[in-house]
Amino acid sequence: QVQLVQSGAEVKKPGASVKVSCKASGYTFTSFDISWVRQASGQGLEWMGWMNPDTGKTGYSQKFQGRLTITKSTPISTAHMELSSLSSEDTAVYYCARGGYNGYGASDYWGQGTLVTVSS
């Protein structure tokens, strides 16, 4: 069965960076995009960016341009999301999700979410 398993919760100080991992199993990793979506407490879903694991092509929300990097480790079917220059406003649950091609299409499987807390 398709599964996306994310790395554990993180606590970071303002100005630091965080890297969250998403390990895929149950399907061919390079066949579907991996997207990253975040959700602050009590707020809605916010799309951050996507990667095509086959080509390495990425697309980022303008809001995160310059401080968001999505990478992959194909041999271990894992995608990574790194967000830099953290502030308290980046405190949120971060989800990875499978689906689509080059950004286009729905996300049919989601990871369990990773809580990132930014606090001094």
Place this chain on the structure above:
Amino acid sequence: SYVLTQPPSVSVAPGQTARITCGGNNIRTKSVHWYQQRPGQAPVLVVYDDNVRPSGIPERFSGSNSGNTATLTISRVEAGDEADYYCQVWDDSSDKVFGGGTKLTVL
């Protein structure tokens, strides 16, 4: 950037029909996807490409898209349908976009 507008809340009695709208400029030209999110859980895809149900999603969930409004319809609403619902599209200028979400309350 492309904006999707959803009502903050919709209330419906059990057994009735809930309709959740998603407004956007000429949204009929886009493929709309809908997600259900129960408290403390990850989102679940319930409708994609306007009106297609993924495997395992009950037939009670359906979607439509016309003009400037897409609609998620939930027939014979059950207590377990109480959740937040989000629409999503892909736009040339904004890439992926989510609506603000609608909280469905089952009375």
